[in-house]
Amino acid sequence: MTRDTPRQAGLSVLMVLAALLVAAAILRSAGYDVTGAGIALWRGALGSSSAVISATLKRATPFLFLGLAVAVAFRAGVLNIGADGQFLAGGAAAVAAGLAMAGQPASVTIPTELAAGALGGAAWAAIAAWLRSRFEVAEVVSTLLLNMVAVNLVGFLVRGPMQEPTHAYPQSGILPHSARLPSLVAGEQLHWGFIAALCACAFAAWSFNGTAAGFRAKAVGLNPSAAESAGRISVARVRAIALITSGAIAGVAGFSEVTGVTYALYEGLSPGYGYMAIAVALLGALQPTGIVVAAVFFGALNAGADAAQRDAGIPAATASVIAGLVILGVVTTPELHRQFRRDS
Amino acid sequence: MLLGENGAGKTTLLRIAAGLDRADSGRVIVGGAALSGLRGRPIRTQGIAVVSQHFSLVPTMTVAENIALARRGTIRRFSPSRAAPEAIEAAQRTGLAIDPDARVNGLSAASQQRVELVKAIATDPRIIMLDEPTAVLDPPDAEKLFAWLRRFVSGGGTAVVITHRLREAMTYGDSITVLRRGRIARITDASVPSETEVVTAMVGEVPVFRVSTPSRSAGPAAASAPVVLSAAGVTVTRAGIATLRDVTLEVRRGEMVGVAGFEGAGQADLLRLFTGMVTPSRGVVVAPEHVGFIPEHRHRDAMIGEMSLRENFRLRDAGDLRGVIDWRETDARTRNAIVTFDIPASDVHAAAATLSGGNQQRLVLARELDGDPPAIIAENPTRGLDVRGARIVHDRLREGCTRGAAVLWYSSNAEELIEFSDRVVACHRGTLREVAPTLPAIAAAMVAAE
Amino acid sequence: MSDVPLGVIDATIRAATPIGLAAIGELLAERAGILNIGIEGGMCLAAFAAVVAGAGSPVAGLMAGVLAGILTASVFALFVIRLRAQQVIVGTAVSMMALGLSTVLNRVLYAGLSAAPQVHTLPPMRVPVLSALPGVGQLLAQPLPTYVLYAAGASVAWFLYRTIGGLSLRATGEDPSAVRAAGKDPALFQWAALVVSGALTGLAGATLVVAQAGTFTENMSAGRGYIAIAVVALGRWTPAGVLVGSLLFGAASSLQYIVQAYGVAIPYNLTLAAPYAVTLFVLAALRGSHRAPARLGRTIDLPG
């Protein structure tokens, strides 16, 4: 953008380091072995190719999709807090499709599951879009409530219509091999969903600026009145499309998770991915490249936090403290930079 | 009394004097003490009340609430039932009528202006600064206001009034300061000069626009050209207030029609009639599908500062775009525009906000003129531009006209209108009439009509 | 059986209390133009503070909760007002931090204990005379925070609609430039709103511990902070509406308990979803959010 960008990026890195230091100070005062935790964090996230592939990148996959989903909505000025619900809807739909397609070859099953996931997520988001256009209910509230409904609905599905054949466990039947995304590297957990997510980001990077729809969404998000006046753009329409598209992408995230990682629908499929995705999207400045960086960062942080728990007994919740601190550090950068520049 | 054409710096001067903005250099002295570090701080403690041209009313609140907002205190009691009589009482001091229970967003501009005035007065200021207070007021209300201002001044207060209206300034002012292009053009005792003297000081005598020689279209030939824009018996009503009344206008192919008028006289809606942004409540409007439009409020309506030049260029009719955007083509056109319109931008990816206001305007102009639209509508297109910038605007509009477009434009600068228009119409309180393209005639149409 | 309706009302009041407290606080912040989507974390941290201090006395627990709430809200305020960061992301971040911190501290402080930390809960306070009434009288014996909720609702209503400060605060959410033009500092109103909002959020979290559960469990706020945000919209941004909205939500969730207590044959996951679905339905029936403060969620433009 401007020549200030490198300096801002440098400042961001400094803020991240500061956040990590604060987190270390908190842990130390709580009596934990900070050095051991640090080493474990590093090893678990980036210490080996296996850590990178099976832990960090695998965990980054849902963040890539969901960060992108949130960004698509936010870019058009729609506060979609409901990526979590759309993720669950997409996951449930994909599993239902996959189970129904048992016996079919993967070349048929997987595209069907993908379509089902996208449709499921889009449909769940469409409820919020409809509530907006028909009843003027703000998306920030409706999507939030729809998350709660979705969580309980999945609980119902895995105990009712979608319960596994023995009717013992609250989970769906297990997807047959033909309905699973193959793994990317033999023996590792990274699956093709990661590549799909990268492709989605690349496609988004192009379509955000290269297509009429992406361009309109950007204009509406930045300045609705100019978009309407100079661009003759229907702001309401663009926003509804953005929300539904966002839901579809979140639904694909659900598809990727159930077909690539869990192979079944479970309760607790998402530990609040949709909320973290807001942080991913905003940290990534709503840009696909930024989202890739932020998603991999979150993936690494979560993978590292698990390792720190395994090796140093640090509670997993520490990851969310660190994540919060890092986000605060990074979001402050532009303003600090501005004040810094004004003073000098 | 502070006079000057649009963009002369009146509002800026007033905001700095009131401590709302910070000056790049120099000091503001109020009552012998320098006003400093006041940006964003309570100016009310200095006893200064400001009524801006852009209303600072909360649209979703009632009139009484807005008036009470100016009062000091935190847990000081505010009672809607008592605020109403208090507001009426304050209003009665001036004789201006307000409805305390009405919501501001449902009020006409004139009513809002009354509320804004009452709000300022209700705080018992020592100094009151008014920016174009009568632009939207009815003449009787304007008279009431000035009558109160005279009483206020004779009671020891100080009033600074920005106005376009010469009569007002000369009738009610103690002294008149004329600003032109950010400089004081003339300070005078109100009773001394003649109207024309002041008008000349405002709009300037030097023929700055004569740098280029406009090639006027042949008048009689144009008369037989087909009508491109037409409005017949059009009335526009907003929130119950008619902004245009029974207006009829025709602009022909290759003709450039200038519109004169003070702010709020109705020209804004007149121009937007032909872009489809305003729909008439009565009458018939005919306009081509594709109209180039240069609105006055660039940042609100015309461009998106965070977007790049090419994106802003592409913004036109983005609502109808389909599929993939051909950026190479847009880039080519944007680059072409950068060259033709002399926009000092390194490349098409630069953010529009990095351009100066004048260059932003050129960008908007370039976009709207791109593709040779059959009609061009421009709203005060040279506002805030320097001589060279203005020249480019004039040249382009004129070029479009020569090419065969119908051009309808409004300018707050009468001299400019005369210089470049084939015909001039004057807008006054929603009505339109054709005037002779001379400075006195236009000034008269704008002033004498009152 | 005759006291079943009273039982429902009683349960409604109890369920509404923490949600209502948080929602009244959020209302105040939203009227000043601040959308804090992260009150969930503040609530949980406050609940933890309450269990720590509640070992002394329940009232100390309440105070500690309030303090923790103010602290969390102040961090949020620092970032969104002073450092002008986006409200949604700061809300998310602060909430993540507070939730995580409450869990980490819980592990550190109580890891050695064989049983969960327990505190004495606040005794019900009987309203003199009235609580002796047959029937409804039993509703007038609630723990302190319930009375605080209705008092807070009334005070916020009084402040918003009957004082100049409240007027200015409302104007801040609608049009901060108008407040600045009136010679007041909109940021000051936002700070004040957030501090009070934090106190109420903290009280809500403490209520869960010292007036209800008598203990702390990780993530015990269980989404109530998010519900509070929905309740503000449900109450159409007025204190009375928010009180009614939180009672409505309380009623929906207490009915959910009753439905299960009466063994109605509905899958429990569906009855659990009901309060949220009801809220959505009512929001739609009320047609909308056009009454939201005009500048909700937006950083104040810099002056000049």
Place this chain on the structure above:
Amino acid sequence: MIVAAACSGTQQAATNEFRVALVTPGPVSDRSWNGSAYEGLEFIRDSLGAKISHVQAKTPADFEENFRQYGAAGYSIVIGHGFEFQDAAKRVAPAYPRTVYLITGGRVTGENLASVSFAFEEPSYLAGMAAAAASRTGMVACVGGTQLPTVKSSFRAFAAGASAIRPQVSVITAYLGNWDDASAGREQALALARRGVDVIFQDADAAGLGVFQAAREQRALRIIGSNANQNDVAPRATLGSVVIDVPRALLLLATQVKDGSFTPRLYRFTTKEEVVRWVPNPALMNELPAADREQIASTASLMRQGRFTLPPTP
């Protein structure tokens, strides 16, 4: 790099150290299902000198990853504490043959994969008997966190036990939808009390603490705890606890693994092994009619001898 990674995936670090890992689905601070497993882990550390590690895995996606990490690190035993881990364990176990994967509450087995199931039904049956005997209203209830297989079958056994003592007793079942919300636990208990229920069997981990809180407020209410011995949580109101001695079970299996006598199969721990047991609160047992107490005692002794079979569930 990718080829190297492919190898390292199944490469186990060779080590002779005895190391045991635990993966729980919830926080070990719950002092119930997850807490008891952690206690077992500490027990193994102290008794067998094992190095231990624990991780809380939040989602099904994390299960497999943690299993693999522990396998790759060469842990001797990896315990997945809950039925939800069985699919992941089935996938991971073959890749790390030197590690024993133990799933509690599951039923999968393999070369190096064993499941542990607890006859939670037996003490639950006794609890049901005690509940029905203690109830004055003839209404008792079960409150669960979410409906999981073990919870469901234990509630069924509870109901069977209750009707064995009082055929006309009514047993109500309610679920909170989560395991954290103690306030909801209290509300559900109060709603049940208002309905006329006077004994509640809670199996809701941390959220179940709210059920005890309700009993502190409602003097007539009696509670039955679960997983751990919860008789001290509310001594005046707790009738007894359905205890799974997870530490004991885990230690038992860990010892077998250490000395090489372990065979991968489905282990079922019953009252007979004293891993699951009904621990009544003596102070309150006197409230029960003497005949009922005798019936409970004789059923319990049948169970200890392994001669008791639960009535079949419909």
